[in-house]
Amino acid sequence: MAKPCETNKREGKKGEREETELELCTTMAAHKEDGKKLNKRKQSPASKPGRDGTATKKPKFGSSKVDDKKGKKPFKPVKKHAKSSHGEDSKQTKEPLSKRELRIEAKELAEARKKRRKRHYTLEQELAKLWEKMRQRNIAKEDRSKLISEAIQKMKGKIPEIATSHVSSRVLQTCVKYCSQTERDVVFGELRPHFLNFACNPYAVHLVKKMLDSASKKQLGDFISSLRGQVASLLRHMVGSVVVEHAYQAGNGTQRQELLLELYSTELQLFKDLSLIKESRLVDVIAKLNLQKSSVLRHMTSVIQPILEKGIVDHSILHRVLIEYLSIADKFSAADVLEQLSGPLLVRMIHTKDGSRIGMLCVKHGSAKERKKIVKGMKSHILKIAYDQYGSLVLACICSTVDDTKLLTKIVIRELQTSLKELVLDKNGRRPILQLLHPDCSRYFSPDEMASLNSSISSLSAKVGSESKSIGEEKTETNEISGDEENDVKEDTMAEGDETEDPVEGGKKDPLTRRQELLLESGLAESLVDVCTENVEEMLRSNFGKEVLYEVATGGSGGILFPSLGEKLNTLHETIAAVAAESKxxxxxxxxxxxxxxxxxxxxxxxxxxxxxxxxxxxxxLKGKCSLWAQGHSSKVIHAFLDSTDDKVRNLAKKELQPLLKDGVLKVSEHKEATKKA
Structure with missing residues (x-):
């Protein structure tokens, strides 16, 4: 039985607990009421319902945060790891590797993988070390030959297996370049059965090209024979086409013909005896072998179309095939090929002789849209094309054919003006400018180049001829109409001519009008006169610049520059005379x-x-100084005054030159020869 004092104590403690709990409840209730008061927001006038009964949008305010002890997590002290008897952590962590150690470890792993993956990896590493020595420039020939012999000895019997490797291919190229003919024959013998496979490999193709460069006549013939039946498929391959082009360039006329004939017809591909004919033109081949023109066209179309679709148009062998194809194609097939080539693709073709001819044919027979594509495709490449031997002919053709002179001014003329001085002094760069100053002049273009500029496609030229005839008939009909009706008809025909898409050979615009717009309105002629005036002496002494200076000083063909640039041309004449007036x-x-x-x-x-x-x-x-210049090359200038067809010019020098002729200072024989040449 409990004592009374203990019971009293228990009851007292119980009462205290109840009192404390009551106080806690009251304080919590007070906190809640305070929180509610704080959270209450006054309704703004905007939040009150409107007249129509709809509640308007309430403005947003930042919510007030009330400290709540219940939301906080209790603090948990971090337990310390129990230490071992030695005073160390229970779990011992590994020390991190340094960057150098990580690199070494990664390199070892990579080496191990390569050894598992590559069969001749160790051999390649040894060859690479030898290659680093043999490819040096300052090495003696004897030392290099020893290294090459050692490398070939190590590769012997394994060359076909390692030739497709990036490293081994480089080693083999150096060996083939510097090795003896006997060693080269050994390498060629091992590679010969695998030439077709190597021709399509991105690394081995360089070795094949090097072998062709250093191959003997017999080896080159064997290689070209190994390509038989595979030329078309290789030309469709981005890498293989390079090998065919290299063989085509390295071969002689007969070997080139052998590669070309395979692309003309199935019969010529199957029967080797048929490819031994001497005729080179496709028209003559068809006539001699009695081939069907339609079957030849079908075969060539099946060969050409995939190549054009893939855009592999850089090679001269394809350009030759296209020229022959266009010579026998009907108007629809020819127009289709020209349409495919008209554009940026053509820029990659005009660096060869046949490629430039194709480019000129595209310009001549293309529609206005196609010509526009061609010119736009040349944007930012104009200078490079102008400096090229064959590309400059295409630019000359464009300047004398395309009617859209605003487009030509924007793309062609503006880019030419940036390097005008360099162009007029360059053999090829001056051609487009000379074509504008003096069109189709035989002094500046060879007979072969003139033939290319005037070439055309027979099937498309017939169409153009019929169109021109119909246009001529329309002109004769309109001549019968008089007064205002005639002007209306002319305006209508001009408008229709601008909208038409039919190809017109040579363009519709008057050549003189085109020249005026490209030379004078574009500002090219003025820039030319300024360049000639600033560089008179250099251009006079230049083998190529003198022609441009002559054409500019004479005002161009027909004196096209004189009406608008007469004063500047007189200044140019005075500048030339000032240079000539300098003393010896x-x-x-x-x-x-x-x-x-x-x-x-x-x-x-x-x-x-x-x-x-x-x-x-x-x-x-020259006045009063003719005796100083009566001998040597300068006498040509003195004789020119006597040989001039203008009476005023002859009378200027007659008095001063007659005594020189009598005294024999100016020889009569030279004068007669000069008159004969003139």
Whole structure:
């Protein structure tokens, strides 16, 4: 039985607990009421319901946060790891590797993988070390030959297996380049059965090209024979086409013909005896072998179309095939091929002779849209094309064919103006400019180049001829109409001509109008005159710049520059005369312009063809000084005054030159020869 004092204590404690719990409840209730008061928001006028009964949008305010002890997590102290008897952690962590150790470990793993994957990995590493020594420039020939012999000895019997490797292919290329003919024959013998496979490999193809460069006549013939039946399929391959092109360039005429004939017909591909004919043109081959033209066209179309679709158009063998194809194709097939080529694709073709001919045919027979695509495709490549031997012919053709002179000015002329001085002094770069100054001049284009500029496709030319005839008939009909009706008809026909898409050979615009727009309205002629004035002496002495200077100084063909640039041309004439008026230099290496071969001939031509220049030259440079220039190259200039067809020019120099003729200073025989040549 419990004692009374203990019971009293228990009851007292119980009462205290109840009192504390009551106090806690009251304080919590007070906190809740305070929180509610704080959370209460006054309704703004905007949040009250409107007149129509719909509640308007309430404004948003930042919610007030009330500290709540219940939301906080109790603090848990971090337990310390129990230490071992030695005072160390129970779990011992590994020390991290350094960067150098990580690299070494990764390298070892990579080496192990390569050894498992590559059969001849160790051999390749040994060859790479030898290659680093043998490819040095300052190594002696004997040392290099020893290294090459060692490398070939190690590769012997394994060359076909390692030739497709990036490293081994480089080693083999160096060995083939510097090894003896006997060693080269050994390598060729091992590679010969695998040439077709190597021709399509991105690494081995370089070895095959190197083998072709250093191959003997017999080896080259064997290689071209191994390509028989595979030329078309290789031309469709991005890598294999390079090998075919290399073999085509390395072979002689007969070997080239052998590669080409395979692409013409199935019969020529199957029967080797048929490919031994001497005829090179496809038309002659068809006539001699009695081949069906339709079957030849079908076969060539099946060969050409996949190549064009893949865009593998860089090779000269394909350009030759396309030229032959266009020579026998009907108008629809020819137009289809030209349409496919008209555009940026053509820029990659015009670096070869046949490729430039195709480019000119595309320009001549293309529609206005196709010509526009061609010109736009050349954007930012104009200078590179102008400096090219064959590309410059395409630019010359464009400048004399395309009617859209605004487009030509924007793309072609503006880019030419950026490097005008370099262009006029370059053999090829001056051609588009000379074509504008003096179109189709035989002095600046060879007969072969003139033939290319005037070439056309027979099947498409017939269509053009019929169209031109119909246009001529329309003109005769319109001539019968008089007054305002005639003007209306002309305007209608011009509008229809601008909208038509039919190809018109040579363009519709008048050539003189086209030249004026490209030379004068574009500002090219003015820039040319300025360049010639600033670089007179250099251009006079230049073998190529003198032609441009002559054409500019004479005002171009038909004097096209004189009406708008007459004053500037007179300034140019005076500048040339000022250079000619300089006294003879006593320095041994410096020639006067009258004594230089190129400049003396150019000034002589200017005297003969430009009476205005002749008068300025006589007045500023030659009057009273003819006896100084009566001998050597300068005598050509003096004789030009006597040979001139203009009476005023002859009368200028007659008094001063007659005594020189009598005294024999100017020889009569030279004068007669000059008159005969003139």
């Amino acid at each position: 230099s006593e320095e041994p290496g410096k020639e006067h312009v009258f004594e230089n071969f190129h400049s003396s001939r150019t000034i002589r031509k200017l005297v003969l063809d430009s009476p205005g220049f002749a008068a300025i030259l006589w007045k500023n440079a």
